[in-house]
Amino acid sequence: MTPVAGGYALNLALGFSLFSIISVFWFHYNKDARLYFTAQRLVLGSCLLVGFATFVLAAELINSNFDIDYVAHYTSLETPAVYKLTALWAGQEGSLLFWLFILSIYAGTVVIQNQRRNVNLMPWVLVVLSVVMGFFLVLTNFVANPFAPTDADFQVMNGNGLNPLLQNATMAIHPPTLYLGYIGFTVPFAFAIAALISGDTGSLWIRSVRRWTLVTWMFLSIGIILGGWWAYQELGWGGYWAWDPVENASFMPWLTGTAFIHSILIQEKRDMLKTWNMVLIILTFSLVIFGTFLTRSGVMSSVHSFSASSLGPLFLGFVFFLLASSFALLAWRYSSLKSDSKIQSISSRESGFVFNNVLFVVLCFAVFWGTMFPVLTEAVQGTKITVGPPFFNQIVTPLALALLLLTGVGPLLVWRKTSKTSFYKNFPIPIFIGLTAAIVLIIIGFGSSVVMTASLSAFVLAAIMLEFGKGMQIRKTKLGETYSASLMHMISRNRSRYGGYIAHVGIVIMFLGFTGKAFDQEAEWGLRKGEEGHLAGYRFSLVQLSEAERPNHYAWIAEISVEDIGGEKVTSLHPEKRVYFHNNPNPDRRQPHSELDIHSTFRRDIYSVLSAVDTESGTAFMKIMINPLVRLVWIGGIILVFGTLISLWPRKEAN
Amino acid sequence: MLTTIVLLFVFAVPVIFAVQPMLGPRLTIPQDTGRSPESLKRKKQLLYRQIKELELEHGLGLVPENEFNTLRQELKKQVSEIMEAIRKHS
Numbered sequence: 119m120t121p122v123a124g125g126y127a128l129n130l131a132l133g134f135s136l137f138s139i140i141s142v143f144w145f146h147y148n149k150d151a152r153l154y155f156t157a158q159r160l161v162l163g164s165c166l167l168v169g170f171a172t173f174v175l176a177a178e179l180i181n182s183n184f185d186i187d188y189v190a191h192y193t194s195l196e197t198p199a200v201y202k203l204t205a206l207w208a209g210q211e212g213s214l215l216f217w218l219f220i221l222s223i224y225a226g227t228v229v230i231q232n233q234r235r236n237v238n239l240m241p242w243v244l245v246v247l248s249v250v251m252g253f254f255l256v257l258t259n260f261v262a263n264p265f266a267p268t269d270a271d272f273q274v275m276n277g278n279g280l281n282p283l284l285q286n287a288t289m290a291i292h293p294p295t296l297y298l299g300y301i302g303f304t305v306p307f308a309f310a311i312a313a314l315i316s317g318d319t320g321s322l323w324i325r326s327v328r329r330w331t332l333v334t335w336m337f338l339s340i341g342i343i344l345g346g347w348w349a350y351q352e353l354g355w356g357g358y359w360a361w362d363p364v365e366n367a368s369f370m371p372w373l374t375g376t377a378f379i380h381s382i383l384i385q386e387k388r389d390m391l392k393t394w395n396m397v398l399i400i401l402t403f404s405l406v407i408f409g410t411f412l413t414r415s416g417v418m419s420s421v422h423s424f425s426a427s428s429l430g431p432l433f434l435g436f437v438f439f440l441l442a443s444s445f446a447l448l449a450w451r452y453s454s455l456k457s458d459s460k461i462q463s464i465s466s467r468e469s470g471f472v473f474n475n476v477l478f479v480v481l482c483f484a485v486f487w488g489t490m491f492p493v494l495t496e497a498v499q500g501t502k503i504t505v506g507p508p509f510f511n512q513i514v515t516p517l518a519l520a521l522l523l524l525t526g527v528g529p530l531l532v533w534r535k536t537s538k539t540s541f542y543k544n545f546p547i548p549i550f551i552g553l554t555a556a557i558v559l560i561i562i563g564f565g566s567s568v569v570m571t572a573s574l575s576a577f578v579l580a581a582i583m584l585e586f587g588k589g590m591q592i593r594k595t596k597l598g599e600t601y602s603a604s605l606m607h608m609i610s611r612n613r614s615r616y617g618g619y620i621a622h623v624g625i626v627i628m629f630l631g632f633t634g635k636a637f638d639q640e641a642e643w644g645l646r647k648g649e650e651g652h653l654a655g656y657r658f659s660l661v662q663l664s665e666a667e668r669p670n671h672y673a674w675i676a677e678i679s680v681e682d683i684g685g686e687k688v689t690s691l692h693p694e695k696r697v698y699f700h701n702n703p704n705p706d707r708r709q710p711h712s713e714l715d716i717h718s719t720f721r722r723d724i725y726s727v728l729s730a731v732d733t734e735s736g737t738a739f740m741k742i743m744i745n746p747l748v749r750l751v752w753i754g755g756i757i758l759v760f761g762t763l764i765s766l767w768p769r770k771e772a773n
Numbered sequence: 774m775l776t777t778i779v780l781l782f783v784f785a786v787p788v789i790f791a792v793q794p795m796l797g798p799r800l801t802i803p804q805d806t807g808r809s810p811e812s813l814k815r816k817k818q819l820l821y822r823q824i825k826e827l828e829l830e831h832g833l834g835l836v837p838e839n840e841f842n843t844l845r846q847e848l849k850k851q852v853s854e855i856m857e858a859i860r861k862h863s
Contacts, residue, residue, distance in 0.1 A: 126780075130787070150799050150801075151802040156791060163790055467835065531835075532834070543834055588834070
C-alpha cells in the first residue's frame with residue numbers, strides 16, 4: 119500500500135506544480151492576491167508531497183521491500199542499514215527523487231522566507247521553481263519511477279546489493295552535499311529570471327540571492343572536495359582528480375558560479391555588469407542541468423555515471439529550453455540592463471574582477487570542450503577520440519595560475535583606478551615575497567611548475583596578509599585595540615570581505631597541495647611473508663596475510679610494516695582485498711574490491727593497495743605510492759569552507 | 774483500514790491547505806514601491822553598511838580621497854532622506 123502511496127504523492131505533486139504555474143499567470147492578469155497565495159501554498163504542498171514520497175522510498179529501502187524494483191536493484195539483506203539509506207541516491211530513479219527532495223527543501227524555504235516580501239519578484243520565482251520541479255516530477259512519474267514494482271513472476275527473496283565502491287562513509291555525505299550545491303543554483307536562477315520577467319532588473323534580485331548563492335557554492339565546493347577525497351580513499355589509483363566527465367560536470371558550474379559570486383559584488387558596489395551577471399547565472403544553472411544530462415544519459419563512460427537510459431534527450435531538451443527562453447528574456451530586457459557606470463581604467467579593481475570572470479569562463483569553456491570532444495568526434499567522425507588528463511592539465515594549468523595571480527592582485531587594486539602612488543604603496547611587499555620564494559626554490563633545484571605555483575602562492579598569501587595587517591593597524595590606531603582584538607573585531611564586522619580572503623587562503627593551500635603531484639612515486643610488488651620492497655627511502659615488508667569473513671564480504675588482509683631508511687618503524691598498513699556478495703552461488707555476481715590503507719602526514723601520504731592475493735603461494739600483490747603534500751589539499755578545502763562560513767554568518771545590524 | 778485513513782489524510786491536507794486562500798474574500802497585495810517602513814529600514818541598514826565599508830576601504834587605501842568624500846557625502850544624504858521618511862511614517 120505505502121509504495122503505491124509514494125507514487126500517488128508524486129502524481130499529486132506534479133499536479134500542484136502545474137496548478138501553481140497556472141495560478142501565477144492567472145494572478146498576473148486578475149490581480150487577485152488569493153491566487154498568488156494559492157500558488158505559494160501549491161509549491162509548499164508539492165514540497166511536502168515530495169518529502170512524503172522520499173520518506174516512503176527510504177522506509178522501503180530500510181525494510182528491504184524487494185517488491186519494489188529499485189529496492190531489489192540497489193540493496194540486499196546483507197547491506198548495512200546506513201548503506202540501505204544511502205542507496206536512495208545510488209541509482210537513477212532514487213537519485214532523481216532525492217534531487218527533487220532537495221529542490222523541495224530549497225523551494226519551501228524560499229516560499230516561507232518570502233511570503234510577504236519581494237512581491238514583485240516572487241510570483242515569477244514560483245513559476246521558475248515550479249517549472250524545474252515539474253520537469254523532475256515528469257521524469258519520476260513517467261520515465262524513471264522509483265516506486266515501479268519488480269518485474270518478476272516470483273517472489274524476490276533478496277536484492278542485488280549496493281555497489282561496494284559506494285559502501286564508504288564519504289559516499290554517505292558526498293552526493294547529498296554535491297546535490298545541495300547543484301540544486302541550490304535553481305534559486306538564484308529563479309530570481310534572475312523573475313527579475314527579467316518583471317522588469318525589476320536592479321540590484322534587488324542580487325541582494326536576495328547573494329546569501330543563497332554563497333550557501334550553494336559552499337555545498338558544491340564541499341561536494342567536489344569530498345568527491346576527490348572519496349576517489350583518493352576508494353578507487354586505488356592514488357589521485358583525487360582524474361578529469362572524469364562527471365567530475366568535470368560538477369566543476370563547470372562551480373567555475374561559472376565562482377565567477378558569479380565575484381561579479382555580483384561589482385553590481386552591488388558599482389551598478390555594473392548587470393547583463394553579465396544574468397548570463398553567468400543562466401550559464402551556471404544550464405550547466406547544472408547539462409551535468410545531470412552527462413551523468414544520466416549514458417553518453418559518457420565514467421565511474422560515476424548511471425547506466426544508459428532514455429533520460430538523455432529529455433535533459434538535453436530541457437537545457438535547450440532553459441537556454442533559449444532565458445536568453446530570449448535577456449534580449450527582451452537588454453536595454454534595462456545597461457549601466458551608466460563604465461570601467462575607467464584597466465588598473466582598477468573593477469577590471470581585476472572582469473579579468474577574473476573572463477578567466478573563469480574561459481576555463482569553463484576549456485573543460486567543456488575537453489569533456490564534450492569525445493562525444494562530438496563520435497557524432498561527426500564515427501570514432502570516439504578521448505581527451506585525457508594531459509589535455510586538461512596543459513590547458514587548465516596556465517589559466518589556473520593566472521587566476522591564482524589575480525587572487526593576489528585583486529585585493530591590492532583600487533576602485534576606479536590604481537594610481538602610481540597606490541601601486542607603490544600596495545604592491546612592493548607581496549612582489550618581494552613572491553620573488554624571494556621563487557629565487558629560493560630555483561636555488562634548491564625545483565622545476566618551473568613548482569617554482570611558478572609556490573611563488574605565486576607566496577605572493578597571494580603576502581597580499582592577503584597585508585590586507586589583514588592594514589585593517590588591524592587602522593583599528594589599532596583609531597580605537598587603541600590590541601592586535602588580537604582588532605583582528606577579531608575586524609573580521610566579525612566585515613565578514614563578507616575577510617571571510618572571502620580566508621577562502622582565498624584555502625585555495626592557495628590547495629594549489630600548494632596540487633604541486634605535490636609532480637613528486638609522486640610508486641612501485642608494485644608481489645611479496646610473501648617476510649619479504650620486502652623499497653621505495654622513496656622506506657622499507658615495506660609483509661608481516662602477515664590473514665583472512666576474515668564479515669557480514670557482507672570476505673576479506674584478505676595484508677599487514678605491511680613500514681620502516682624508514684634508519685630502520686625506525688614508521689607505521690603498519692593494513693590494505694584489504696575484499697569480495698562482496700561472496701556467498702552468492704553465481705560467481706559472476708561476486709564483486710572484488712580493494713580497500714586501501716593510507717598513512718597520512720603533512721609532508722606525504724604512504725598509500726597502499728592490495729591488488730590481488732595468490733592464496734596457494736601466500737603472495738600479496740601490492741601497489742605502494744608516496745604522494746607528497748596531499749593533506750594540504752584537504753586542509754585547504756577545510757579553510758575554504760571555513761572562510762565561506764564566515765562570509766555567510768549573519769551580521770548583527772547596528773542601529 | 775487505518776493505513777487508508779492515514780493516506781487520505783496525507784493527501785487531503787495539502788489539497789485543503791493549498792485551496793484555502795481561495796475560500797476567503799478577494800485580496801490585493803500592495804506593490805513594493807520601496808517606501809514601506811520595513812523597506813525603508815532595510816535600505817537604511819544597507820546604507821549604513823555601505824558607509825562602513827567605504828570607510829574601511831578608504832582606510833585600506835582602496836578608495837581615492839576625493840571619491841571617498843563625494844561618495845560618503847552622497848550616502849549620508851541618502852540616509853538622512855530615509856530617516857526623514859521613517860520619521861514621517863511613525
